[in-house]
Amino acid sequence: MRLLVLGGTEFVGRAVVEDALERGWDVTVFHRGTRTAPPGAAVLHGDRLAEGGLAELEKGEWDAAVDTWSAAPRVVNESALLLADRVGRYSYVSSCSVYAYPSDPGSDETWPTVRADPESDGTDYPADKRGGELAVEAVFGDRSLSARAGLVLGPHENIGRLPWWLNRIARGGPFPAPGPADLSIQYVDARDLAAWTLDATAARVSGPHNLVSPAGHATMGDLLAACVEVTGSDAEPVWLTPERIAEAGVEPWSQLPVWTPPGELHAALHDNDVSRALATGLRCRPVAETVADTWEWLVSIGGIAPQRPDRPRVGLPDGAEERLLAGLTRD
Template identity: 35%
Template sequence: MIATRRTLVQLSAAAAGLALAGPAAHAQGRPARKLNILILGGTGFTGPHQVRYAVARGHKVTVFNRGRRQADLPEGVEHLTGDRNTGDLKALEGRTWDVCIDNPTSLPFWVRDVGQVLKGRVKQYVFISTLSAYESNATPGTDESAPLARYEGADVMAETQEKLRADMRLYGPLKAASEAEARKQFGDAAVTIVRPGLIVGPGDETDRFSYWPVRLSRGGEIAAPGDGSDPVQFIDARDLAEWTIRLVEAGRTGAFNAIGPARPMTMAQMLAGIAQGVGVKPQLTWIPTPFLREQKINAWSDMPVWIPGEGESAGFHRRSIARSVAAGLTYRPLPVTAADTLAWFKAQPAERQAKLRAGLTPEREAALLAAWKARPA
């Protein structure tokens, strides 16, 4: 249905409550000790946020990557170059660090190779995994002890980026296998596993969240999925990055679900928070899930963030975050994330803004709305 004035008032009130929830991620005390931190990657989506936050808190930071992607990193950051695809880790040999944060890895042999070089040379190894490493999304409220996906291939160490790109069904099992390899190389007592879900915010090149701030800001009648009651979970890249640094400051190990928000949120509440952040009162038309399926509108890709909260995906957006919150994970208000994301997107080149990489095109959205209105009574 199209949102009425009463609905908008209710949504605005919900968003206002969300804006007040939880402390800002940067409102933290100074670290008790200065660390020497190695970040594998460091120039992608979350890496630069980790680097800047760590440097701002007085830590020494080294980044290791292929040197192909530029990032605005602070002065004083040491840059080492190599290629984990080819096993070129010479720049790491003979060096020691307090902590290694492994951001980009989805291949177990990358973990094996770096483990062979750094074993005994780092006190803590942080592996950035994924919620996709879990075996099932069917059960709401599952925590970090839930069973992980199993790799069924012939040789997990023979998997490559090319094979993964060709079959993304390998992504979860390979992340789970990488976690196991991390524990094998560094030992359980030295390993921290961080499992993010959907990472959002300024700098996201996938547009899997950006679609909504951009679409709401454009105005007009907006197709929204389901009835607004389906749950959603996501995390601002800055919250994830800053919390990762605080985890290593505290020396915390074990596995953590890195997702939010602090309290359960529905799709309607998410769109309300985004609307508040971008300063609009959206005209939402909620289209039931069965009709979306009939029209071949896919969850997640055509309707970003959204997954029906039922059946095999009943637990997809309902992972327990209790352990992570207890370990200091905090969240920026959703309106702030939305506003910052829109500002970042509008600062991109015209050709980048011309075509979103996720969500419905204007033409397909118009056709969906027309089909919904033309359905038999």
């Protein structure tokens, strides 16, 4: 399989390239050149936002392309148009954020999506991802695939959610644990997302698919217990109710990464139907494996995870942990 990966040096794109290389595929990575591509991949350079930035893609043929772009949809549109006659299939790594909010618990791919323009210069994340989908669908039709990823975790994470929890728990002592402990979470390991995308591409699967772990795969308690286990610290969770967290003025998702309280936001982020992806081969490794491998990687790079410049840093601000735990750690 001759594979073109648009991106391919960070997190999800990197996982796609590494998986494809392990399969023995002929992989070409197209990126700006600010980071090193995985060894074994052919490299083409270009800035997709610059005039003439796609010049190195004007020649060449590939059986498939995987695109992880998450900003201006026009960039995806321009790439798809340029490659239409020289790429067999086009797989776009999208997001469950494309769904109109709020969504019903257990919603599937038929839930309405946000309005979007495939030729837009960019508005917001949900519309940009939906615009990218529309661009690929318009050009490639039934030769297109949209992998609607939810929360993505794993080694090389460049948002900082799981690394934040690992670093906090590694410091030890009582730590604020957002409850309830049995609250379900949905996520996908970047390597499982990559494996499904390549399998589905090779099998000529088309259309949108929700890509997160199935309901019941993991809970907040499972995630945090795995963090305590792999770091070997003396950290002890102090389970907090959603009401306590709200009273302390702490934001879900951004300041307490991964977690959202039961309700509309939890339904949108952690309660999506994934039957279609499971039926087409999605396999999700245990949460303990994702946590352990992420910790091993984090330690190997000195504990400081890379940070995407277009995303804000996550985690509790100064003083927030003290407010959350005030009067509780002695109980």
